[in-house]
Amino acid sequence: MSGAARTAWTRKDLIGIEDLSRAEIELILNTAPQFVAVSARESGIKKVPLLQGRLVVNWFYEPSTRTRTSFELAAKRLSADTLGITASASSMVKGESLHDTLANIEAMHSDIVVIRHSYAGAPHILAQRHPSHIINAGDGCHEHPTQALLDAFTMREHFRKVRNEPRAELDGVRVAIIGDVANSRVARSNIWCLTKLGAKVTLCGPSTLMPPFIEKMGVEVSRDLREAIRDADVIYALRIQLERQKSCLFPSLREYIRLFRIDNESLRLAPKHALIMHPGPINRDIELAAEVADSARSVILRQVTNGVAVRMAIMHLLVNSGRMMPAAASQERGA
Amino acid sequence: MGSGKKAPEQAKVVMDAESMAAAIRRIGFEIVEANPDVGSLALMGILRRGRPLADRLADHVAAIRGSRPRVGSLATTLYRDDLRAGIGCVKPRLGETHFDFNVDGLTVVLVDDVLAAGRTIRAAMDEVMDYGRPARIQLACLVDRGGRELPIQPDYLGEAITARRDEYVSVRFVETDGEDAVILGPKGEEHDAGSI
Amino acid sequence: MSLVIKNGHVIDPASGLSAKKDVLIEDSKIARIGHRLNGDDVIDAKGCVVCPGLVDIHVHFREPGYESKETIASGSRAAAHGGFTSVVPMPNTNPPIDNAGMVEFVIRRARETACIRIWPSACATKERAGKEMTEMAELRDVGAVAVTDDGSDIASSWVARHVLEYAAMCGLTYLAHCEDASLVEGGAMNEGFISTKLGLPGMPKAMEEIMIGRNLRLAALTGAKIHIQHVTSAEGIEIIRRAKARGVRVTCETAPHYWTLTDEAVTTFSTNAKMNPPLREAEDVAAVRAAIADGTIDCIATDHAPHTVTEKDVEFQIAPFGVIGLETSLALAITGLVEPGVVPLERAIALMTSAPASILNLPVGTLREGGPADVTVIDPKAEWTVDPERFASLSRNTPFAGSKLRGLVKATICDGRVVFSL
Numbered sequence: 001m002s003g004a005a006r007t008a009w010t011r012k013d014l015i016g017i018e019d020l021s022r023a024e025i026e027l028i029l030n031t032a033p034q035f036v037a038v039s040a041r042e043s044g045i046k047k048v049p050l051l052q053g054r055l056v057v058n059w060f061y062e063p064s065t066r067t068r069t070s071f072e073l074a075a076k077r078l079s080a081d082t083l084g085i086t087a088s089a090s091s092m093v094k095g096e097s098l099h100d101t102l103a104n105i106e107a108m109h110s111d112i113v114v115i116r117h118s119y120a121g122a123p124h125i126l127a128q129r130h131p132s133h134i135i136n137a138g139d140g141c142h143e144h145p146t147q148a149l150l151d152a153f154t155m156r157e158h159f160r161k162v163r164n165e166p167r168a169e170l171d172g173v174r175v176a177i178i179g180d181v182a183n184s185r186v187a188r189s190n191i192w193c194l195t196k197l198g199a200k201v202t203l204c205g206p207s208t209l210m211p212p213f214i215e216k217m218g219v220e221v222s223r224d225l226r227e228a229i230r231d232a233d234v235i236y237a238l239r240i241q242l243e244r245q246k247s248c249l250f251p252s253l254r255e256y257i258r259l260f261r262i263d264n265e266s267l268r269l270a271p272k273h274a275l276i277m278h279p280g281p282i283n284r285d286i287e288l289a290a291e292v293a294d295s296a297r298s299v300i301l302r303q304v305t306n307g308v309a310v311r312m313a314i315m316h317l318l319v320n321s322g323r324m325m326p327a328a329a330s331q332e333r334g335a
Numbered sequence: 336m337g338s339g340k341k342a343p344e345q346a347k348v349v350m351d352a353e354s355m356a357a358a359i360r361r362i363g364f365e366i367v368e369a370n371p372d373v374g375s376l377a378l379m380g381i382l383r384r385g386r387p388l389a390d391r392l393a394d395h396v397a398a399i400r401g402s403r404p405r406v407g408s409l410a411t412t413l414y415r416d417d418l419r420a421g422i423g424c425v426k427p428r429l430g431e432t433h434f435d436f437n438v439d440g441l442t443v444v445l446v447d448d449v450l451a452a453g454r455t456i457r458a459a460m461d462e463v464m465d466y467g468r469p470a471r472i473q474l475a476c477l478v479d480r481g482g483r484e485l486p487i488q489p490d491y492l493g494e495a496i497t498a499r500r501d502e503y504v505s506v507r508f509v510e511t512d513g514e515d516a517v518i519l520g521p522k523g524e525e526h527d528a529g530s531i
Numbered sequence: 532m533s534l535v536i537k538n539g540h541v542i543d544p545a546s547g548l549s550a551k552k553d554v555l556i557e558d559s560k561i562a563r564i565g566h567r568l569n570g571d572d573v574i575d576a577k578g579c580v581v582c583p584g585l586v587d588i589h590v591h592f593r594e595p596g597y598e599s600k601e602t603i604a605s606g607s608r609a610a611a612h613g614g615f616t617s618v619v620p621m622p623n624t625n626p627p628i629d630n631a632g633m634v635e636f637v638i639r640r641a642r643e644t645a646c647i648r649i650w651p652s653a654c655a656t657k658e659r660a661g662k663e664m665t666e667m668a669e670l671r672d673v674g675a676v677a678v679t680d681d682g683s684d685i686a687s688s689w690v691a692r693h694v695l696e697y698a699a700m701c702g703l704t705y706l707a708h709c710e711d712a713s714l715v716e717g718g719a720m721n722e723g724f725i726s727t728k729l730g731l732p733g734m735p736k737a738m739e740e741i742m743i744g745r746n747l748r749l750a751a752l753t754g755a756k757i758h759i760q761h762v763t764s765a766e767g768i769e770i771i772r773r774a775k776a777r778g779v780r781v782t783c784e785t786a787p788h789y790w791t792l793t794d795e796a797v798t799t800f801s802t803n804a805k806m807n808p809p810l811r812e813a814e815d816v817a818a819v820r821a822a823i824a825d826g827t828i829d830c831i832a833t834d835h836a837p838h839t840v841t842e843k844d845v846e847f848q849i850a851p852f853g854v855i856g857l858e859t860s861l862a863l864a865i866t867g868l869v870e871p872g873v874v875p876l877e878r879a880i881a882l883m884t885s886a887p888a889s890i891l892n893l894p895v896g897t898l899r900e901g902g903p904a905d906v907t908v909i910d911p912k913a914e915w916t917v918d919p920e921r922f923a924s925l926s927r928n929t930p931f932a933g934s935k936l937r938g939l940v941k942a943t944i945c946d947g948r949v950v951f952s953l
Contacts, residue, residue, distance in 0.1 A: 008425070316425070
């Protein structure tokens with residue numbers, strides 16, 4: 001068994017990738033395959049009792065069908081009870097504070113709280129002061145750790161299969177991330193995850209949407225799409241939010257499409273084997289052409305399937321790792 | 336002793352390669368006697384060392400009946416009962432559950448090297464039944480070391496070995512450990528593989 | 532009834548005095564500074580520094596309108612705890628101090644409830660809207676000591692120019708909060724690598740520097756007296772330095788957090804690291820210290836900005852800007868400037884007494900026989916740990932909770948009365 005398998009999970013929460021070690025990331029990626037198998041059971045029940053009797057609360061301030069259902073399915077496949085709270089239904093609208101809402105959730109004896117929030121840092125505040133295991137499902141533009149983990153898992157799964165190397169890792173793999181990096185928590189988490197796993201990351205997008213000093217995160221920045229994808233093993237397209245055009249960050253969708261869209265035309269300069277990925281939901285024909293999204297080299301649907309397995313792995317590790325049981329965790333953290 | 340760890344001082348061999356082979360051969364005959372229809376038989380080895388045992392038993396069945404039964408592996412890690420109680424914690428994985436047949440209507444023989452508390456077997460039963468509905472489930476063990484915590488008994492047994500609570504019983508197979516032997520020794524010196 | 536402070540080391544920067552002396556106070560005046568003086572009450576200042584009561588020309592006392600954060604009464608107590616005997620509260624209250632009646636309100640409330648001297652400032656434009664000037668002459672006549680729209684800048688250069696000219700005519704200094712608001716939409720912290728990592732919208736240093744430049748050009752154009760508030764960036768300091776060299780009538784201040792902390796303090800998402808202008812980077816902290824040492828920065832002012840615990844206990848992006856500072860400023864000056872040798876103790880005291888007083892022509896900030904008995908006694912060596920729960924302020928929003936600092940106020944005397952003693 002490799003050294004990574006001997007790593008134990010010791011954290012109470014999963015807030016971001018920035019603080020995780022390579023060994024911790026690999027522990028999650030190596031725990032996930034057994035859950036891929038659970039979801040793939042043809043004739044059997046797609047469930048295991050690992051979180052039986054536990055309560056997982058999905059607390060989503062921003063609407064998100066894809067991520068929310070993925071977390072819900074992951075919890076249910078672990079036999080947990082789930083509770084979904086969305087912002088419009090919650091007391092936040094009435095002016096109840098983050099803490100009050102969470103305290104109410106905990107009065108229900110939650111074990112895990114999955115939180116998606118429009119403001120960076122919200123999961124940190126909760127993790128510090130509350131005993132439940134907190135999973136960050138996206139905080140502002142800061143991090144979206146489970147997305148990066150399922151992306152890395154998907155890349156690794158693909159390369160192991162295609163190269164017939166069951167132990168291959170992502171060292172040296174070239175990933176090009178294209179689009180609105182400034183406003184993307186997915187980009188930030190992916191940068192941390194991929195660089196820690198030894199991959200080479202290049203970013204490309206309008207300079208008005210490229211955060212300053214991002215090279216210090218260990219990436220290269222290219223201003224030209226064709227140059228960025230020329231040697232790419234993975235091309236990762238980010239969603240462009242149409243409202244950005246109104247705040248004078250780029251002149252028009254037309255120009256964005258001409259310069260940065262991933263379509264058959266721009267892909268002519270990319271390697272034939274390059275994988276196409278997207279965190280979803282896709283603005284079809286804007287950042288990604290429909291025919292590319294549906295093509296054989298797109299693993300976008302695989303990302304979705306793997307998302308459930310990776311989230312199952314994370315919940316299992318958080319709850320069942322023996323250390324940092326909720327009651328002890330609150331004493332250790334203190335006020 | 337063969338390759339691998341040096342046997343600790345006070346540990347002793349309680350079954351050598353010859354007695355193991357004899358016991359395994361006998362179990363093979365007993366399985367065939369109870370289940371003449373090899374086509375509806377499936378031997379599921381409980382990882383890690385249940386699998387090489389299941390493979391050997393399958394070879395014996397094939398030698399006797401002329402056709403080899405299905406063989407699969409069960410990891411049981413996703414069905415442990417100690418995690419829920421907050422007692423145990425996630426340990427390094429021993430491998431993954433793997434089999435390529437449908438268990439509905441089959442006679443599934445769970446195969447494990449050492450039977451102790453019985454919790455692993457209960458987890459194995461829970462797992463198998465989440466995959467389908469076997470016609471019946473039976474249990475084959477090479478060694479029963481006692482210390483039962485659940486009402487579970489083997490249908491096919493190699494040898495009963497009395498061991499104190501502070502002793503371990505461990506089975507070594509050529510396929511996994513480089514030699515065939517059953518060792519009895521004081522706890523604390525060797526990782527007590529897979530017997531919860 | 533007389534009070535004598537004996538055996539202390541008296542530092543009075545205005546006169547250059549730095550020696551062991553006794554100070555005798557009678558009838559709320561300093562009667563004598565000399566040797567072997569006696570009085571009815573005695574404060575033994577052995578091992579301590581005795582200096583003029585400290586002066587802070589930039590605080591927010593939130594009354595009227597935001598009394599849960601602070602009142603004139605509680606703010607004055609916090610000031611006394613920090614060794615201050617004179618403060619200038621900012622006029623961004625609710626309603627704002629933009630007319631004579633409101634100035635008189637502040638003066639009356641100070642008389643009724645404050646234990647130290649309150650010198651009110653007034654808005655430069657009505658409602659701080661940046662469009663119409665206030666009646667500055669009348670405001671001055673009823674007691675305002677300066678005009679400012681602090682909290683925001685005056686966006687229109689036309690208005691700003693005329694405000695400066697008119698304030699100069701009235702003999703009032705314009706206190707300039709320099710900020711180009713259009714550059715910082717939604718910004719919550721310094722724009723730099725940390726803001727990129729955290730995904731928080733940034734406030735680039737240019738936001739201050741552009742307006743420091745603009746405001747100084749207008750000051751040069753009009754000959755007005757301008758005081759630049761809360762300076763944080765190396766480039767901003769450089770612009771001020773050059774303007775001074777060219778003869779512009781400019782002074783400037785900085786706050787203790789700008790010589791102590793960088794934007795790294797935000798990585799925990801603690802809202803006590805959120806203020807405007809924001810914490811900058813290491814090179815700026817170094818430039819602030821260098822500017823204090825070379826005199827480009829004229830005085831220290833805390834920008835004491837209270838907010839309730841509930842208001843600050845929200846997500847970083849929506850938390851209000853501001854940190855308190857009256858009760859930690861002196862210790863941060865001793866720990867952060869004097870101990871590392873940036874300035875000697877006498878200069879640090881000057882930055883908090885004679886210098887701010889002289890910027891606004893306040894008749895305080897010095898110890899002289901016959902002058903007002905505003906005196907502070909300090910133990911410059913005492914070590915203490917900052918515990919916000921023990922603050923006299925109604926608010927707790929300090930970035931220094933748990934910090935070990937050196938320099939403790941032993942007693943604060945204002946107008947001959949002991950308003951704080953340990």
